[in-house]
Amino acid sequence: MPFLSDNAAAVHPAVWAAMQGADGADRPYDNDALSQSLDEAFGALFGRECAVLWVASGTAANCLALAGMVQPHRAVICHRAAHIQVDECGAPGFFTHGAGLMLVDGDHALITPEAIANAIAPLRRDVHQVWPQAVSITQATEAGCVYTPAQVAAIGASARAHDLRLHMDGARFANAVAFLGCTPAAASCDGGVDALSFGCVKNGAMNAEALVFFDSHLADITRYNRKRSGHLQSKGRFMAAQLLAMLRGDLWLANARAANAAAGEIAAAAPGRLLHPVQANEVFMTLTATERDALRAQGFAFYDWGADGARFVTAWDADAGEVTALARALAGL
Template sequence: MNFASDNVFGIHPKIFAAIEAANKGTSASYGYDDYSKRAEEKLSAVFGKEVRAFLVTTGTAANGLALSALSPSYGAVLTHAEAHAFVDECNSPEMFTGGAKIIGLHGIEGKITPAIVEKALKGFIRAEHDPKPSALSITNSTELGRVYTPSEIKALSAVLKPRKMKFHTDGARFANAVASLGVAPAEITWKSGIDVMSFGGTKNGGMLLEAVVFFDTALAEDFVYRRMRGGQLVSKSRYLGAQMLAYLEGDLWLDNARIANGYAKRLADGLKTSNRIRIPLPTDANEVFAVVPRALHDKLQAAGAHYYDWMPDTLGPDGVKDDEIFVRFVLSYATPPEDVDRFIGLVKELSSA
């Protein structure tokens, strides 16, 4: 029963087969292969507009490189205080941008609102003594499993554009957000004001499957140099392109996300039947957050359940009691459904023991 992350599972068989097929014969290298070119074309079709897409191997690299195209070294990038770009990437965005300041903003359920951005920007009163507000980065779905809607993204964009700030999405679980909302990918990206995104696939069936996708293609000027300098230009790039093509073919990416989201809802609904566990956040995508009595948590872990405890401050000072623990479960398309049912049954069994 492993609910620690969607990273714990392997490669989807169709993607694995695509890698194996690409292994035959010879191919151009360093991004000039046919697979990578067709992957960019396919991403343009998925988003309904011509994009520039650059394949990379990690989400950390995708975020850092994307932000380096949006902010100068003397700039400031606003993001959520729990976002990967702020707390989980070991100052990688600062490195890739050459020193831009990443500023974490506090918002409920992992979301940033226009009011939060407006308040933060009012603090930039010292002219060149402050960094220059250059970009906003949101995570969709968020670190707490919530999903930004088109209207929410448009409202944020309306704050940024008059100030000539750029807009980035960390889409490590973008497929889960699209599947949750049931909208076209364009609706929560370029049509709502997003300039560039980190398009993730590794968590959803890929092996090394990330891309920096530019909707404002003018921002992609010189990005080939940024990717090369950042050590992300893969020589045998056909293997990245082949993965992306298989991921997008027949909407595999959305099918996987729908399955994962469905398992998350199944788990959340099951846990809600327990009078010992609280589900304080809606389950929009493939993450479930719960407040569990510490004694029950210990028993569940001892019984072989794997999941992470989470930052209790997320729920505020009164959200988690001393004898409780705030935890996260992540579901994958590859999660055995019997594990979900087994865990729900285990909760009921141990709660009554």
Template sequence: MNFASDNVTGASAPILDAVVRANAGAMPAYGADPLTAALQARFRALFQHPDLVVFPVATGTAANAIALAAMVPPFGLCLCHEEAHVMGDECGAPEFYTHGAKLAGLPGTGAKIDPAAFDATLSAMPRHVKQMPARALTLSQATEGGLVYRPDEVARLAEGAHRHGLAVHMDGARFANAVAALGCPPADVTWRAGVDILSFGASKNGALAAEAIVVFRPDLAETIEYRRKRAGHLLSKGRLLAAQLHAYLDDDHWLANAATANRMAARLGRGLAEIPGVRLAWPVEANEVFPILPAHLERSLKEGGATFYGWHSTSLPPGEAVREGEVFARLITAFSTTQAEVDAFLDLARACA
């Protein structure tokens, strides 16, 4: 009953098999192999975009930091949610790779940026050489609160960003979960809605270590090839990275994995919401569940063998609060989470409650 993260699982069988197949024989190094070359066509077809450029990397932190470095100069500012992964969980990598640019956090329930707050922030920003100018907006899809931006929400934020001269980046560490939840083409929630660069994640959804920087504006792609190499993220055995991404996309494996994780999260959330004394901070939209639990129930669950994290959030809905004797928790399901695991957790929670 491990619901600590979707990072704690191993890789899926089709991806492992693809790595083994790609391992045989010799191929050119540093991305000059045919598997890496074929990724361009795969991603252009997936996103229905004839000019996108894709750069495989091994980690989400690298994808985010290198992408933002291509968008934000050292004297610039990148706006994000105040709880975004790039803000609090990447050890300053975006600032490091941009050589000094800063991140500025914005509010919003469930770690989703509030459009009104975004518009107000941009309108109130001084236009003086003494202040860092905003140059990019980054959105987490799904958010750190497990909520999903709909295409119209992305479009509204992107329109405001572009109107003020900002480029738009999307941190898609759980992009598959968002697309599976929305049921829309990936294009509708990215470039058609105004996203300029996407960090396309796979590691949380069945890959060994595979992410990709997907650039929808070719002018922003010009420097990424060099930035990726300089940052140490051009893998010598790039075929093994490309093989993972091919297997991830084959037969919509990426969406099938994400749909499983989402279904298990929905089941977990419904079951928890029925237990007396438990309430969900916000709806379950992807593969993360955020319950507010009686403290004794949290202790009993962990003593009973369940693994999950306590959580802290500044983005609870208006009027909601974690009261004395309560604990705010985060539970995450993965592509390999089974109904039996979810039901065992819920049975334990009912018994402990």
């Protein structure tokens, strides 16, 4: 009974069907009809003009976005637990040709305008020190928590006040929007986000993420960086087909709601154990080594989280019976 990661979830049947439908001759790279329709499709979703590029991974989406924003001698402000810091093997520095990460703290992996200001305050603007050029936030965070539209707007205002770009790692953006019950724009670009890594792989796609730019100049830069980094796939229509399938009928949102509901059921079974509020599809809780062994003996798969914790992740295709079984097992500890 797997609760290790939403990366392990199945590909949604609608995505498979869309890829099959794209299996005909068309122009290569991103010149096919499906790729050319992405700007309009995502523009309708966000209610404003945007430029959209497909990429094959969240790491590529994050780091290509940052490479268009940040010069090699500059830096990105992010949370200490941010995926770009902890789980991308130095890829931000690789893609930006050396730009650094300035790490800040914050409860539940959320950063604040005050944290941004405090990171900048000691710096001198001279050739001896690294000055930030962008802020990166994660929606939902690495602790499974969500920035409200007001929080995003406050960070966006702080970024603009310090002449910084704002990137949003939205690997679980759909789960955040499903929790907030707001528009996708309210959770991102309305608050000043310049580029959004719109995650689909964790939410039913096979190998396509959408890199959404609300500044076309950044998209123009990134087209070249995508090619130079080996991410311009020749049969891009199959990538575009996945993204369009996720948007069709708001499949992206329905899938996220299903995953969130499963996480909510698990969290409700052990409220006194929760390490973070459960606002998306990840549940972090305290469990002793003995308790973890007992759960695994019953067939549940999950990751340890520190010496006395565990992480459970639900996906769009979570089996209702397995979710209920886990909830009962947790309640019975």
